[in-house]
Amino acid sequence: MAFPEIQSFMRLLEERGELVRVATPVSRELEITEIADRMVKAGGPALLFENVRGSDYPVVIGLLGTRERVALALGVSDLDDLAAKVRALIDLKGSGGVGGMLSNLPKLRDAMNLPPRRVRNAPVQQVVWRGDEVDLSKIPVLKCWPLDGGPFVTLPLVITKDPETGERNMGMYRVQVMTKNTTGMHWQRHKTGTKHLEKAKKLGQRLEVAVAIGGDPALIYAATAPLPPIPGLDEFALAGYLRGQRYPVTRGITVGLDVPANAEFILEGYVDPTEDWVVEGPFGDHTGFYTLPDLYPQFHVTAVTMREHPVYPATIVGRPPMEDAYLIEASERLFLPAAQLIIPEIVDYHMPPAGVAHNLVFVSIKKSYPGQAYKVANGLFGLGQMMFAKVIVVVDEGVQVNDFGAVWREVSARAVPGRDTLVTRGPTDVLDHSSRGWGYGGKLIIDATTKRPEEVGGAQSSREDQAGDLAPEVFTPHASADLPTFEGVLAQRQTPDGYWLVALHKTRPGQAQALAQAFAAHPAAAGIRHLLICDDQTDVENIQDVWWTILNNIDPERDVIQTGALLAWDGARKLPEEGFVRPWPPKIVMDADVVRRVDALWHLYGLPKLDGEPGTPH
Incomplete structure (x- = not known):
């Protein structure tokens, strides 16, 4: 199912009891975060705040806050179906005569849905603010956490174009509102937006930027997806494939960029590469820690366009599990077939919420020779954004990688410290506050597969004997009732x-x-x-x-x-x-006064009780 825009998705969720309206006046500063955080951690419905103080526009949050809602948004009955959908597309037959070629036609029709289509009359341009009319404070941008440097747009679809090739990019980079018409632009050095800005600087020109807020859920997901470098495949194309129809775009009012015609808001403007960068942050990030202040480019907003009756969609990130965990799971399913094409022994993989994406990867393999776990792990380190992975745990094919406890039991039973663990180095996420250097640090591979004789130092045997002889050793752990007491x-x-x-x-x-x-x-x-x-x-x-x-x-x-x-x-x-010279960031913790206020008002929000007690602090 393709949703014309985010509001049609909201209506369907409401019909299914998956969206609840909150009429009680709420603050965009911290209060919405506290309510939404409790709801997403309880697996509750999306929330539509109809009365946000200081703004004429409602806020919707948590639209993709469960596995089931993400599947619905992407047009599948279950997220596992995404893998089958991609596998069918990439398994095009090039032989078998006329019959073999004809069998490709349904798949090719799906592929033809990839390019976006241009439309003239775009709902997102029904209302236009230009020049001095621009006032970002009128949009209910949230201040999510107590130490945040200000309000942040948390579901921004940031669109740029390569100044040399014209290649389009869309990414989800947080946007901090600085003034009525300027924001920060959080382009980390490995992001495509940064590369476009560097090219614009060499050419001596400004870089045009559009920030879309809203669109249909497939496009919001596509902006978060780690796309492989395939010619012609961009975020609009991925959204078109997921929707089963070409994505509608229109030309911006003041920028020469294609923007989603069905968005709720568009911020248009430019980044001047000759300007000094501005201090952006702190920001309570998806790691669950604050990202500390740093210098980033400044985005000048020349126009804001919107629907006549827009809704402001938002998300929050922080201590897991959060809404982004389900987007990460969708990416796992979507790109599993591609990973299996390159590393065919992979059975499945999973990035648990506790690892906030890059910090932890579980992968199960069909093992047939010694050392295969390390081969697979090192291969994963070479696959796109998987290069940022910190810990990779490899298990046998019969282990369910989405069973967190089961994987760690395999680690304890089958991985001998030192023998079955390997430390290496490589790129890390720049948000990793603990790495030895900025964007560079250590990595750990844990081989928790069943060992072969060669892997345990056993006696040599004939090649025929070794082929099927697996080492039987398994550690049997146990807890002690008498634990020592030490300082601290x-x-x-x-x-x-x-x-x-x-x-x-x-x-x-x-x-x-x-x-x-x-x-x-x-x-x-x-x-x-x-x-x-x-x-x-x-x-x-x-x-x-x-x-x-x-x-x-x-x-x-x-x-x-x-x-x-x-x-x-x-x-x-x-x-x-x-020897750790960088500042150590604090964990994200909500202000105690806000927690108490939400506790006291919970009965007025009209929301379900959580864990038997309304407003229970987490």
Whole structure:
């Protein structure tokens, strides 16, 4: 099903009980975030805030906040169907005579839906603000978290064009509102928008930019998708393929760019590459930590166009799980066939929410020779944005990669620290605050597959014997009832599957490493393979919170160390005295007054109770 625009998708969700209207007046500063955060973590409905203080426009949030809603938005009954859809398209037959060629026709018809189509009368241009009429404060842009540097557009579809080739790009780069007609433009150095700006600077010209807000859900998803470098495949083309029809675009009012004709708002303008960059941030980011202030280009808004009755769509990012986890899952399903074309032994892969996309990848393989797990992991590091992956865990084909506990049980049982773990280096996400350098750091491969004799140092045998002889060794973990007490340890527990979880109040350099050595030497370590040392804000009773903290706070080369029979993961805060010169960012935590206010008003919002108690803080 193709949705003409986001409001038709909203109507369908409301008919299905998947969207709830909130008539109570709400603030765009923090209050909407607190309400929406609780709702998405509970798997609740999307929310339409009809009365936003200081704006004439309603806010809709959480439209893609469940796996089922993302599938509906992308026109499939289940996200797994995306893989089948792509696999059918790329499996074009080039033989078999006339019959073989004719069998391709339905697939080729799908492919012909890729190019966008130009329309003259665009709903998004029914109302136009130009010049001094432009006032971004009239649009209900959210301030999401207490330490944010200001209000941020969180679902922006940022459109640019290569000044030399004319190639179009659309990306979702956050947009901080600075003044009534300027914003920051968060183009990280590896993003296509940055490359376009660099070319414009060499040519001595401004770079035209359009920021679309809204459009149909398929286009919003497409702007987040890590597209492979295929000629002619851009975000409009992907959206067209997902919709089953060519995407409608129109020419901007003040820029020579194609913009989605069915969007809610369009911000048009330019970035001048000769201008000094402006301070942008802080921003409560998808990692669950704040991205600290930095310098970025400034976007000058020359016009705003919109529908006669627009709705402002937004999302929030922060501590997982968030709405973006379901968009990431859609990308997993969509690009699985392409990954399998390049690395055919891949059975499945998954990026769990605790890893906030790049920090953790689980992959299952059909294993047939020694060392294959490392071959697959290194191959993944070479696939597009998978180069940013920090930890890759490889398991046997029978393990369900979307079962978080099952994968870590395989790691404990089958991966011997040191023997079956490999540290390497490579590019990292520039939002990774713990890496050894900006955009560069350590990576960890864990081979949790069943081992062959060559992988365990067993006796040599004939080639025929080795071909089917798998090593039987499996570690049997167990928890200890008697745990030691050491300086700074606020809470700890061991799990039956071989993990020791520790919350540490760190006050001095080297404290985590000293703790790891002391714990490794203690008898309680006998049934344990992994020691997970977290900061003092971590709930050791919540395994997702533990892994989220660990994965954000480690550079594997520096912080994942074999200590005796343990693999110690140092996820505590790093200090300047330890050679870490960059500021350590805070975790995102909502202001306590806002939490209390939402608690008190929950009964007025008309929303369902969560966990048996309205407004329960999370």
